[in-house]
Amino acid sequence: MATAASISLTLPTQAPRLSTSVAAPLRSICNLPLDSLRSNVYSLRNPNFRVSASSMRIGTPEKISKTSFLDRRESGFLHFVKYHGLGNDFILVDSRDSTEPRITPEQAAKLCDRNFGIGADGVIFAMPGVNGTDYTMRIFNSDGSEPEMCGNGVRCFARFIAELENLHGKQSFTVHTGAGLIVPEIQEDGKVKVDMGEPILKALDVPTKLPANKDQAVVKSDLNVDGVIWNVTCVSMGNPHCITFGNKESQNLTVDELNLAAIGPKFEQHEMFPARTNTEFVEVFSHEHLKMRVWERGAGATLACGTGACAVVVAAVLEGRAGRSCTVDLPGGPLEIEWKEEDNHVYMTGPAEAVFYGSVAV
Numbered sequence: 001m002a003t004a005a006s007i008s009l010t011l012p013t014q015a016p017r018l019s020t021s022v023a024a025p026l027r028s029i030c031n032l033p034l035d036s037l038r039s040n041v042y043s044l045r046n047p048n049f050r051v052s053a054s055s056m057r058i059g060t061p062e063k064i065s066k067t068s069f070l071d072r073r074e075s076g077f078l079h080f081v082k083y084h085g086l087g088n089d090f091i092l093v094d095s096r097d098s099t100e101p102r103i104t105p106e107q108a109a110k111l112c113d114r115n116f117g118i119g120a121d122g123v124i125f126a127m128p129g130v131n132g133t134d135y136t137m138r139i140f141n142s143d144g145s146e147p148e149m150c151g152n153g154v155r156c157f158a159r160f161i162a163e164l165e166n167l168h169g170k171q172s173f174t175v176h177t178g179a180g181l182i183v184p185e186i187q188e189d190g191k192v193k194v195d196m197g198e199p200i201l202k203a204l205d206v207p208t209k210l211p212a213n214k215d216q217a218v219v220k221s222d223l224n225v226d227g228v229i230w231n232v233t234c235v236s237m238g239n240p241h242c243i244t245f246g247n248k249e250s251q252n253l254t255v256d257e258l259n260l261a262a263i264g265p266k267f268e269q270h271e272m273f274p275a276r277t278n279t280e281f282v283e284v285f286s287h288e289h290l291k292m293r294v295w296e297r298g299a300g301a302t303l304a305c306g307t308g309a310c311a312v313v314v315a316a317v318l319e320g321r322a323g324r325s326c327t328v329d330l331p332g333g334p335l336e337i338e339w340k341e342e343d344n345h346v347y348m349t350g351p352a353e354a355v356f357y358g359s360v361a362v
């Protein structure tokens with residue numbers, strides 16, 4: 001079982017500009033007031049500094065370079081790098097020498113706890129490739145369940161691999177996932193463009209039990225959630241998504257007004273979704289500009305969902321609400337999504353940033 005008895009943190013050399021999304025996880029581990037952390041974090045731009053959770057103090061400067069940190073392999077410790085893609089945050093673990101994740105789903109759930117652990121929406125493992133691919137990505141949600149794919153996660157994964165392999169500039173990898181082959185490409189500006197493959201629309205494969213149209217897809221179907229009839233479209237990007245732009249009472253949503261914590265779980269656990277579902281609530285600003293909030297399967301409300309943003313654009317096109325190329329605003333920031341007519345693939349472009357380095361006793 002994972003214990004958080006010993007956690008150490010090191011910020012990346014290229015320390016990101018401080019924001020609460022950086023400070024909050026640090027606060028949850030170190031239990032220090034946010035303001036004192038702010039000044040500590042600034043001083044931690046020097047990578048030789050180390051925060052020790054046991055002493056609750058900035059420790060003696062220690063010579064740890066990024067490379068030597070990522071190379072560490074002491075038994076009994078799990079070394080990780082915390083990344084985020086628009087605030088959707090992950091604990092990245094180097095498992096390139098292993099065909100199984102280095103920790104159990106139960107341990108992952110403990111590490112993801114924002115009060116008693118490191119705090120994250122999931123744990124991602126970089127593993128050896130299969131079937132000729134460069135790498136395999138596996139992920140546990142914060143509840144310990146294992147999804148097929150994660151869009152923000154695969155952007156973080158690409159940046160993590162580049163760091164592990166000491167690669168610079170434009171880089172592209174082939175990644176085996178539960179959703180098949182995914183191809184992230186790190187661009188010159190540091191953003192990551194990902195070929196997310198083809199959306200799956202066949203109801204049985206999403207999967208959903210909602211009645212399908214003649215193309216076997218579920219588009220603008222009625223879904224009764226506690227007596228409210230929602231209009232939903234179902235899309236899988238390897239993982240299942242239920243997308244709604246409104247209900248019978250309110251055809252066009254104002255997503256900021258939704259009580260996500262109340263309605264999200266009812267969609268997630270709905271009997272029409274045998275594998276549970278991620279749900280996106282969408283507001284349309286124009287044919288090229290959408291805004292969404294997400295309730296994720298196995299993780300709850302998150303600041304962003306990459307597969308969700310892709311599924312939203314596919315659903316918007318199918319419902320005739322938007323064009324194939326859109327900016328999707330999420331609580332953590334915007335993603336650029338394109339569903340290309342030529343190859344039927346969905347492409348997602350967005351940022352991925354390292355937050356801090358750490359070790360935890362397992």
Ligand SMILES: N[C@@H](CCC[C@H](N)C(=O)O)C(=O)O
Pocket residue numbers: 088141146147148149150151152153239240278296297298299302304305306307308
């Ligand atoms: N946040 C992710 C999706 C992670 C998996 C999801 N919770 C599921 O269970 O399908 C993304 O960016 O795509």
